[in-house]
Amino acid sequence: MLKRYLLAPGPTPVPPDVLLRMAAPMIHHRAPDFTPIFEAAKNGLKKLFQTGNDVIILTSSGTGAMVASVNNFFNQGDHVLVINGGKFGERWTKICSSYGLSVKEISVEWGRAVDPDAVKKALAEDKDIKGVFVQAVETSTGVYHDIEKLGRIIKEHSSALFIVDAISALVAHDLKTDAWDVDLMVGGSQKGLMLPPGLAFLSVSEKAWEMNGKSKLPRFYFNLKKEREGLHKNSTNFTPAVSLIIGLEEALRMLEQEGLQNVFARHAKLAHATRHGMKAAGLTLYPQENPSNSVTAVNAPDGVDGQAIYKTLREKYGVTAAGGQDKLKGKVFRIAHLGYAGVFDVITAIAAVEMTLKTLGHPIKLGSGVAAAEEILAEAK
Numbered sequence: 188m189l190k191r192y193l194l195a196p197g198p199t200p201v202p203p204d205v206l207l208r209m210a211a212p213m214i215h216h217r218a219p220d221f222t223p224i225f226e227a228a229k230n231g232l233k234k235l236f237q238t239g240n241d242v243i244i245l246t247s248s249g250t251g252a253m254v255a256s257v258n259n260f261f262n263q264g265d266h267v268l269v270i271n272g273g274k275f276g277e278r279w280t281k282i283c284s285s286y287g288l289s290v291k292e293i294s295v296e297w298g299r300a301v302d303p304d305a306v307k308k309a310l311a312e313d314k315d316i317k318g319v320f321v322q323a324v325e326t327s328t329g330v331y332h333d334i335e336k337l338g339r340i341i342k343e344h345s346s347a348l349f350i351v352d353a354i355s356a357l358v359a360h361d362l363k364t365d366a367w368d369v370d371l372m373v374g375g376s377q378k379g380l381m382l383p384p385g386l387a388f389l390s391v392s393e394k395a396w397e398m399n400g401k402s403k404l405p406r407f408y409f410n411l412k413k414e415r416e417g418l419h420k421n422s423t424n425f426t427p428a429v430s431l432i433i434g435l436e437e438a439l440r441m442l443e444q445e446g447l448q449n450v451f452a453r454h455a456k457l458a459h460a461t462r463h464g465m466k467a468a469g470l471t472l473y474p475q476e477n478p479s480n481s482v483t484a485v486n487a488p489d490g491v492d493g494q495a496i497y498k499t500l501r502e503k504y505g506v507t508a509a510g511g512q513d514k515l516k517g518k519v520f521r522i523a524h525l526g527y528a529g530v531f532d533v534i535t536a537i538a539a540v541e542m543t544l545k546t547l548g549h550p551i552k553l554g555s556g557v558a559a560a561e562e563i564l565a566e567a568k
């Protein structure tokens with residue numbers, strides 16, 4: 188037997204209490220026993236999103252809500268700005284282009300955060316820009332973009348909608364949807380929310396609803412106006428992923444019980460310890476700035492193939508991390524500390540990386556990274 192540990196940036200581990208709730212016999216989504224569950228989930232999401240606006244619940248992977256935030260608010264030929272700093276930034280461009288929007292990209296060097304002045308400049312150059320798209324955490328590089336600063340700039344310099352893919356950032360980062368003027372904040376179930384894949388979330392500002400009234404792009408399954416009408420009656424247009432919504436209620440209850448600020452502090456600490464431990468083990472981090480609290484991207488040392496690290500971690504030590512995507516394949520590996528994550532996930536990750544490097548013949552002082560992380564994670568009495 189090989190005991191398995193899931194330390195990838197989605198799907199992430201699901202807590203036993205959530206698993207147990209989801210294992211209950213099926214109930215009907217139009218029957219009264221589902222109503223209080225749905226209502227609690229929808230209200231809990233508003234707290235997590237830090238918004239007074241509706242948060243729509245969609246049955247799809249996260250990308251479904253990304254698509255919905257394009258085809259419900261824009262028209263063919265609309266000018267939009269995409270901040271592209273990795274694989275998920277690229278996805279915004281692909282979705283927008285597939286609906287015939289006219290995309291201008293700010294191409295951000297991988298491993299770096301967007302320069303807010305570049306956004307200011309792009310908005311000054313084209314007064315017709317109707318939407319600005321970004322990731323909060325670009326999961327492929329492990330970088331956090333400064334959403335607060337971007338929100339301020341967009342509000343000051345344009346009337347464009349601000350659309351944030353926070354799928355891998357929610358729960359790990361303190362994201363203030365309303366206070367930071369984010370019009371559409373996108374989330375997914377299988378990252379910080381500690382659930383299996385299958386739900387996507389989308390908070391929608393009043394300004395965005397006004398745009399929705401003028402948008403004529405084709406849509407059927409992801410029709411947010413109809414979903415909003417349903418939401419107000421604690422229902423959905425189509426059969427929702429009932430079990431996942433039951434799990435969502437439980438996951439949100441757990442987060443609320445811990446306290447959101449404590450949840451963010453836990454993620455910040457785990458991320459800090461991971462980075463510190465990796466460096467103490469002689470490794471270097473991929474992000475040049477703004478490393479995220481969700482996932483740490485680590486450079487494979489010279490002469491060691493990043494994919495071999497990923498494979499050895501998984502096959503020999505049972506630790507499922509993530510490799511590098513696209514041009515980072517073989518160059519980095521990524522360790523998540525996201526959602527149902529604690530001190531010993533970090534210790535496990537660092538120990539497994541040290542042992543993997545040893546296995547691969549790379550010189551390493553075993554325990555150096557673990558000791559450094561323990562210094563950060565050990566609590567005073």
Ligand SMILES: *Cc1c(COP(=O)(O)O)cnc(C)c1O
Binds near residue numbers: 248251322324355375
């Ligand atoms: C995981 C992820 C997504 C969504 O991926 P799905 O496979 O559709 O759930 C989108 N954006 C980011 C930043 C992600 O990390």
